Each structure stands twice: as structure tokens, then as C-alpha cells.
Amino acid sequence: MSQSETPLRTRWYTKLFGPGAASGRALVIFAPVAWLTVFFVVPLAVVFGISLAIKEFGRPPYSDLLTVGEGGTVQLTLHLSNYLRIITDPLYVTAYLSSIRIAAISTIVALLIGYPMAYFIARARDPWRNVLLMLVILPFWTSFLLRVYALSGFMRGNGVINGLLGIFGIEPIQMMQTDFAVYVGIVYTYLPFMVLPLFTTLVKLDVSLLEASADLGAKPWQTFWSITLPLSLPGIAAGSMLVFIPAIGEFVIPSLLGGPSTLMIGRVLWDEFFSNTNWPRASAVAVAMLLIVVVPIMLMQRAQDAVVEGRTR
Amino acid sequence: MAKKPQIAAETRPWRDPDAQPFVRISGVTKKFGDIYAVDDVSLDIYKGELFCLLGGSGSGKSTLLRMLAGFEEPTVGSIAIDGQDMAGVPPYRRPVNMMFQSYALFPHMSVAQNVAYGLKRDGLDRTAITERVDELLSLVRLEGYGKRRPDQLSGGQRQRVALARSLARRPKLLLLDEPLGALDKKLREQTQFELVKIQETLGVTFIVVTHDQEEAMSLATRIGVMNEGRIAMIGEPQDIYEFPNSRFVAGFIGSVNLVEGVVTEDEDDHVRIRSAELGCDIYVSHGVDCAPEQILWWAIRPEKITLTREPPEGDANVTKGTVEDIAYLGDMSVYRVLLESGKRLTVTRPNLHRSDPDGITWDEQVYASWGGFSGSVLTS
Structure with missing residues (x-):
């Protein structure tokens, strides 16, 4: 052994977590790494593997990737047909685009509703602030499914809203089984995820900056536009991500509230898996969705890091 | 700091009974709940003065300053600046600018953008803004720092950016809240004289809030000593020191x-x-x-x-x-x-x-x- 404690070969955890990762730190990091490996990396690899197979009748209902032929030759068969199908079949492309559209519109609506809420809560006086925050989080104490059913109770043909409209002699409006109902469902469900990160950035906003802006002649809306909004961008980004990402893959809300015309990738995936028992196709749809979601996030995070680094340097 | 005699004669309008005050605070009271932050304060401040409001924490000096800036409205009484009653006038319509204690520089803007902020609100064109920003940055000796961000500056530099920004719109009245509070002793002494020099060059009326009696003594043309929301004494630094009117003032200064x-x-x-x-x-x-x-x-x-x-x-x-x-x-x-x-x-x-x-x-x-x-x- 040399006197130097630094190993010549850089260990994997040093590469991953930087120098000094040895000893206690590695132990602490081991648990989440193991968790993520077992419950995220391995399943993902399995899904990716299945996506390269083709549907077969049998158990499991897909072709083997590795087959041992005569004379002990091992053959690896990778089918790209599922991915080709996803790209060429307008059903999938339309479903992806429609999912992104619905998720994007829901995110924008949630932002438009959530921002004033978060702003108001952040500016509320102390005992009230906690009460209001509690009210935002409160719906989580009820089952998600129950809340979605409750929404349908409001929007059905003979539901609460149409009942109220009827009092004023207004014809009932078709709300259920429309995209509108899906938007209402997504925005309602994910609103807390928008409000909470926005609240955290807005509550940290130094009031003297707003006063300085007013002092320099900015009218309230100018102050909002050039001080409050830019300084709350991290909250906007975090909140939008927290709404947009789960909304893209949302399955329950479009199934319960949407109609047959509401096409979302979550439902396509469900149909492939359970109705068509086409596991490889379903897996390919899932992998493609992952790419669609992950790539923009990574790009955005990189851009954000660059901004943060530029600011703190 | 002893004032040069010829300047002293011209800058003592408070000794002239016919002089019109530039800022007139009359009978101003500010209550927060049941607490009197400012209690029946009347004060006249003249053009070109460097007036110091001196007091301990909770003496009401900052509240008084915030009422001048328009961030708080008096509960009772009135404030007039340049002959205009300020009741109901929002901060962004007052001929007043403020230098904040924490400087309140906009962290997402460069030094130049910070200084230009008020000029943009005034609707100046781009070249005029650039010219004025350069002029101000050279006034506070920060030429070449325009592209930096506030967090890339030292405390003293930030203080000067804040000063430049507050002077940008050529306010008739500049309010300074503990302008030197965040600086270390040596820098403070140096900046003190610069502040006086800038004030004399521009002829802007300064109202400075401070808890530091040395700062008040060396900066001010006159000092208003505040205690528990009231003005304990108003006078020139020498009067305050040599002829205090009460045990509080005698004990507070020196x-x-x-x-x-x-x-x-x-x-x-x-x-x-x-x-x-x-x-x-x-x-x-x-x-x-x-x-x-x-x-x-x-x-x-x-x-x-x-x-x-x-x-x-x-x-x-x-x-x-x-x-x-x-x-x-x-x-x-x-x-x-x-x-x-x-x-x-x-x-x-x-x-x-x-x-x-x-x-x-x-x-x-x-x-x-x-x-x-x-x-x-x-x-x-």
C-alpha cells in the first residue's frame, strides 16, 4: 500500500458523487441508488426490452429477444416494428400531439388560476397564510378518484351545474364526455402542484424590491411585469413541470370525464396493453412517451442551470 | 465636519423666517394597530438641505421616511413636498426617490439595467438612457461595471449602484434609509464625504435616516433627533451636541x-x-x-x-x-x-x-x- 489514501483508479462512486464520496457518504447514498435501481432502472430496462419484441400468443405474450438455436448459437432478435408503427400510424402521432396539447393547455390554465392564488396567499397576513395554504392542500386528504367522480356529479347532464342553470331556464349544457371536462379535471386535480412552488418563490420575494420599483416610477402592473414575474420564473417553471408531466400521461381523468373523441396517450397505452394484449406495442408507446417528456425537461433544466450559474458566479 | 463658512451662510434657510420649506410635515401621526409609530411630528425641511433623522430602533424615523416616499399613509396630519399635498399620491407619482437600507437592487438585472430602470419608466429613448446611465456610473465611480450583476459586486459597490439608481430620475428629494449601515467603518467614513460631495454638487435635498450619531453629525446640515415617535430636538449638529434641550438628547448624542x-x-x-x-x-x-x-x-x-x-x-x-x-x-x-x-x-x-x-x-x-x-x- 502506498502512503497516499487516494486510490489510483477512480472508484465508481467517486465518479458519480465526486471526491470524498467514500466512507459514510457512500453508505447514505447507497439506499436511494439501490431503490432507484431496483424499482426504476430495472423495470425501465425490462419495458425497453419488451418494446423491441413482437406480440405472440402465449405466456408471456411477446417474442423472446434471446433464443438459443441449434448447436448452442445464441440469437438476439430486435424488432423495431413497434417504433416504426408508432411513427407511421397517425393514431399514435395524433394521440401524442393531443396529449401534449391537452397537457399544455391545462398547464397554462392552471398557471393563470394558480398564480393569483399563490400571490394572494404569499401576501396574506400570517395566521391567514397558513389557513389558505391548508385549504390548497386539503383536497389531497380525499381520494383522487372520489374527487373526479364528484366533478362528474357537477358536470353531468342532470348534475349540479345544469340543475342551477335549469332554475334560470337555461337548457342543460353537455359538459361530460368532452375535452372541456378533461381540462376541468386536470386543472382541478393538479392545481396544488402549481400553487405550492409558486407560493414558495413568491413568499421569498423581497417586498423592498417592489417598493423600489414603485419608487422609481413603475405603476403596479409594470412592477409586476418587470420585477415580480421574472423573479418568480423558477416557481413558474417548477409548477408547470409538475402539472405538465403527469398531465401528459394522465389516464384516469380522460377515461372518467372525457368522451370517445378525447384522445390521450395514456388511454392508447391502456388499450394496447389490456384490450389488444400487445405488450410490445404498449411498451414502445411508453418508451416514446418517456422520450417526449424527458428530453424537453433535460434541455430546460440545463438552460435553467446555466441561468442560475450565471447569476451566482 | 465644519462647513465652509460661505456655503454655510447660504445653506441655512431655516434661520430665515421668510423661507419657504421644501418639505412640510405637519402634525403627522402614524398608528399601526394601537401603537403610535410616529406621534404628532411637525417638521420643515428646506431646499438643498441634508437633513438627518436620528434615533434608535423603533423611534419612528423609518416610518416617517416611508410616509415621505408614499409607502405608508399618515393616520393623521399632512405631508407636502414642493408645495404639493402628498395625500393619496402613490409612490410612483411622487417627485421623490429612495435609497433602501438593503439597497433593494434588482437581482435579475445588470448594474446598468438597475440604474436605467427609473429612466425607462419615464419613457426616455435608448440613447438618452445610455448617456444618463454612463453619467451616473461615473458620478459614483463605477465606470465599466454596467454589465455586472448586483451579486458580483462588493457591499460598497452595491451601495453606490443604489445611490446612482435613486439619483437617475433627478428627484427633487432623495430619501436615504441607513445609507451607510451595511458598510464597514473605513468605507463608511470615505463614503460619507462622497455622499456630502454629491449632495452639494447636485443640490438635491437629502433626508437621511440613521441610528449612527457620528454619521448624522458629519453628514447633516440639521438633525432631527427622534424618540418614541416624537421629535425630541431639531437643530444643527453643533446645537444638538453643545446645547441639548433634554436629558434624552444629551445622552443620545455623544x-x-x-x-x-x-x-x-x-x-x-x-x-x-x-x-x-x-x-x-x-x-x-x-x-x-x-x-x-x-x-x-x-x-x-x-x-x-x-x-x-x-x-x-x-x-x-x-x-x-x-x-x-x-x-x-x-x-x-x-x-x-x-x-x-x-x-x-x-x-x-x-x-x-x-x-x-x-x-x-x-x-x-x-x-x-x-x-x-x-x-x-x-x-x-
């Missing part, structure tokens, strides 16, 4: 020896006060508005007391004690003299020689004496 006494002689040209604490009579060589047998207070600054080994002549204004402690501060030494009554006097003496082996030292019996005009008689 160090002071304060003793209680009883009036024994009350004449037009002199007053005699017997003080058990001092163990002698105080002879005051001017008339005082008081009555015989009245209990009052007498305050004297440490540098106005003379220490001698031999008793000086006269039956008053001299007392005897023992040197209990000496603190050597370099330029001067602070002596603590224990009197027979148990009262301690603080006396400062300049160190005129590099070493004085025969100087007054620990445990020596000394006579402390003063002149008839040296102390202030205080009735409140």
Missing part, C-alpha cells in the same frame, strides 16, 4: 456626564446649582429659565472638563476625585474619576505628546474643573 442638582441662586446673568452628586456648586454664567429650589439636571461633555493636580481657584465648578481607570484610545485618553459621592465622571484629554511620564495616572487625587459656559442646564 457621551455625557449628567448630574442632578438644586437651584440655590437664580439671577438674570448667572445661576448657582448645588449638586450633592458632584460634591460642589455649579456656577452657570448665564441666565436659565428656572426657579429657586427647583430640581434640575446639568450635563457636561467629557472633553470640557479639565483635570489638574493642584486645586484651581474659585469656590464653584471644581470637585475632587480619584482616577479609577484610564482608557488609551490613541488620539485621546478617557479618564474615569471617582468622586467622593460615589459618582463617576468621564473626562477625555487629548494625547498631545507621544509619551508623558509625568502625566496623571491611576489612583491619583485630581481636581476636575470646568468653565461657567461648559455645561448645559436641562429641565426635562
Whole structure:
């Protein structure tokens, strides 16, 4: 052994977590790494593997990737047909685009509703602030499914809203089984995820900056536009991500509230898996969705890091 | 800082009874719930002044400043700036700019953008803004720093950016909230003089809030001492120091020896006060508005007391004690003299020689004496 404690070969955890990762730190990091490996990396690899197979009748209902032929030759068969199908079949492309559209519109609506809420809560006086925050989080104490059913109770043909409209002699409006109902469902469900990160950035906003802006002649809306909004961008980004990402893959809300015309990738995936028992196709749809979601996030995070680094340097 | 005489004559409009005040605060009270933050304050400030509001924390000085800026509205009373009543006028419509205590620089903007912020609101065109920004940055000696972000600057540089930004719109009145509070001592002294210079060059009226009496003394044309929401005294720095009007003001500014006494002689040209604490009579060589047998207070600054080994002549204004402690501060030494009554006097003496082996030292019996005009008689 040399006197130097630094190993010549850089260990994997040093590469991953930087120098000094040895000893206690590695132990602490081991648990989440193991968790993520077992419950995220391995399943993902399995899904990716299945996506390269083709549907077969049998158990499991897909072709083997590795087959041992005569004379002990091992053959690896990778089918790209599922991915080709996803790209060429307008059903999938339309479903992806429609999912992104619905998720994007829901995110924008949630932002438009959530921002004033978060702003108001952040500016509320102390005992009230906690009460209001509690009210935002409160719906989580009820089952998600129950809340979605409750929404349908409001929007059905003979539901609460149409009942109220009827009092004023207004014809009932078709709300259920429309995209509108899906938007209402997504925005309602994910609103807390928008409000909470926005609240955290807005509550940290130094009031003297707003006063300085007013002092320099900015009218309230100018102050909002050039001080409050830019300084709350991290909250906007975090909140939008927290709404947009789960909304893209949302399955329950479009199934319960949407109609047959509401096409979302979550439902396509469900149909492939359970109705068509086409596991490889379903897996390919899932992998493609992952790419669609992950790539923009990574790009955005990189851009954000660059901004943060530029600011703190 | 002693003002140059010719400037002093022109910049003392408060001595002219016909002068129109630039800022008129009349009967202003501000209540937060049941608490009086500012309590019936009336104050006139004249054009070109550098007025200091001096007080401890919670004295109401910052609240008063915020009411001038328009961030708070007075509960009672009125504020007029340049003859215009400011009631209901929002901050962004006031001819006033403020330099914030924390500087409140916009963290997402560069130095130049920070300075240009107010100019953009005024609708200036791009070239005019660039010119003015350059002009201001050179005024505060920050040429070439325009592209930096506030967090890439030192405390002193940030302070100067904040100053440049607040001066950008050529305000008639600049409010400064603890402008030097965040700087270290050396930088503070240096910046102090720069601030005065900029104020004199631009002729802007400054109102400075500070808790630092030294800062107030060196900056101000006049000082308003605040205590518990009220103005305790308004006056030129010298008046505040040499002729305090109350025990609070005497004690708040500088160090002071304060003793209680009883009036024994009350004449037009002199007053005699017997003080058990001092163990002698105080002879005051001017008339005082008081009555015989009245209990009052007498305050004297440490540098106005003379220490001698031999008793000086006269039956008053001299007392005897023992040197209990000496603190050597370099330029001067602070002596603590224990009197027979148990009262301690603080006396400062300049160190005129590099070493004085025969100087007054620990445990020596000394006579402390003063002149008839040296102390202030205080009735409140």
C-alpha cells in the first residue's frame, strides 16, 4: 500500500458523487441508488426490452429477444416494428400531439388560476397564510378518484351545474364526455402542484424590491411585469413541470370525464396493453412517451442551470 | 465636519423666517394597530438641505421616511413636498426617490439595467438612457461595471449602484434609509464625504435616516433627533451636541456626564446649582429659565472638563476625585474619576505628546474643573 489514501483508479462512486464520496457518504447514498435501481432502472430496462419484441400468443405474450438455436448459437432478435408503427400510424402521432396539447393547455390554465392564488396567499397576513395554504392542500386528504367522480356529479347532464342553470331556464349544457371536462379535471386535480412552488418563490420575494420599483416610477402592473414575474420564473417553471408531466400521461381523468373523441396517450397505452394484449406495442408507446417528456425537461433544466450559474458566479 | 463658512451662510434657510420649506410635515401621526409609530411630528425641511433623522430602533424615523416616499399613509396630519399635498399620491407619482437600507437592487438585472430602470419608466429613448446611465456610473465611480450583476459586486459597490439608481430620475428629494449601515467603518467614513460631495454638487435635498450619531453629525446640515415617535430636538449638529434641550438628547448624542442638582441662586446673568452628586456648586454664567429650589439636571461633555493636580481657584465648578481607570484610545485618553459621592465622571484629554511620564495616572487625587459656559442646564 502506498502512503497516499487516494486510490489510483477512480472508484465508481467517486465518479458519480465526486471526491470524498467514500466512507459514510457512500453508505447514505447507497439506499436511494439501490431503490432507484431496483424499482426504476430495472423495470425501465425490462419495458425497453419488451418494446423491441413482437406480440405472440402465449405466456408471456411477446417474442423472446434471446433464443438459443441449434448447436448452442445464441440469437438476439430486435424488432423495431413497434417504433416504426408508432411513427407511421397517425393514431399514435395524433394521440401524442393531443396529449401534449391537452397537457399544455391545462398547464397554462392552471398557471393563470394558480398564480393569483399563490400571490394572494404569499401576501396574506400570517395566521391567514397558513389557513389558505391548508385549504390548497386539503383536497389531497380525499381520494383522487372520489374527487373526479364528484366533478362528474357537477358536470353531468342532470348534475349540479345544469340543475342551477335549469332554475334560470337555461337548457342543460353537455359538459361530460368532452375535452372541456378533461381540462376541468386536470386543472382541478393538479392545481396544488402549481400553487405550492409558486407560493414558495413568491413568499421569498423581497417586498423592498417592489417598493423600489414603485419608487422609481413603475405603476403596479409594470412592477409586476418587470420585477415580480421574472423573479418568480423558477416557481413558474417548477409548477408547470409538475402539472405538465403527469398531465401528459394522465389516464384516469380522460377515461372518467372525457368522451370517445378525447384522445390521450395514456388511454392508447391502456388499450394496447389490456384490450389488444400487445405488450410490445404498449411498451414502445411508453418508451416514446418517456422520450417526449424527458428530453424537453433535460434541455430546460440545463438552460435553467446555466441561468442560475450565471447569476451566482 | 465644519462647513465652509460661505456655503454655510447660504445653506441655512431655516434661520430665515421668510423661507419657504421644501418639505412640510405637519402634525403627522402614524398608528399601526394601537401603537403610535410616529406621534404628532411637525417638521420643515428646506431646499438643498441634508437633513438627518436620528434615533434608535423603533423611534419612528423609518416610518416617517416611508410616509415621505408614499409607502405608508399618515393616520393623521399632512405631508407636502414642493408645495404639493402628498395625500393619496402613490409612490410612483411622487417627485421623490429612495435609497433602501438593503439597497433593494434588482437581482435579475445588470448594474446598468438597475440604474436605467427609473429612466425607462419615464419613457426616455435608448440613447438618452445610455448617456444618463454612463453619467451616473461615473458620478459614483463605477465606470465599466454596467454589465455586472448586483451579486458580483462588493457591499460598497452595491451601495453606490443604489445611490446612482435613486439619483437617475433627478428627484427633487432623495430619501436615504441607513445609507451607510451595511458598510464597514473605513468605507463608511470615505463614503460619507462622497455622499456630502454629491449632495452639494447636485443640490438635491437629502433626508437621511440613521441610528449612527457620528454619521448624522458629519453628514447633516440639521438633525432631527427622534424618540418614541416624537421629535425630541431639531437643530444643527453643533446645537444638538453643545446645547441639548433634554436629558434624552444629551445622552443620545455623544457621551455625557449628567448630574442632578438644586437651584440655590437664580439671577438674570448667572445661576448657582448645588449638586450633592458632584460634591460642589455649579456656577452657570448665564441666565436659565428656572426657579429657586427647583430640581434640575446639568450635563457636561467629557472633553470640557479639565483635570489638574493642584486645586484651581474659585469656590464653584471644581470637585475632587480619584482616577479609577484610564482608557488609551490613541488620539485621546478617557479618564474615569471617582468622586467622593460615589459618582463617576468621564473626562477625555487629548494625547498631545507621544509619551508623558509625568502625566496623571491611576489612583491619583485630581481636581476636575470646568468653565461657567461648559455645561448645559436641562429641565426635562
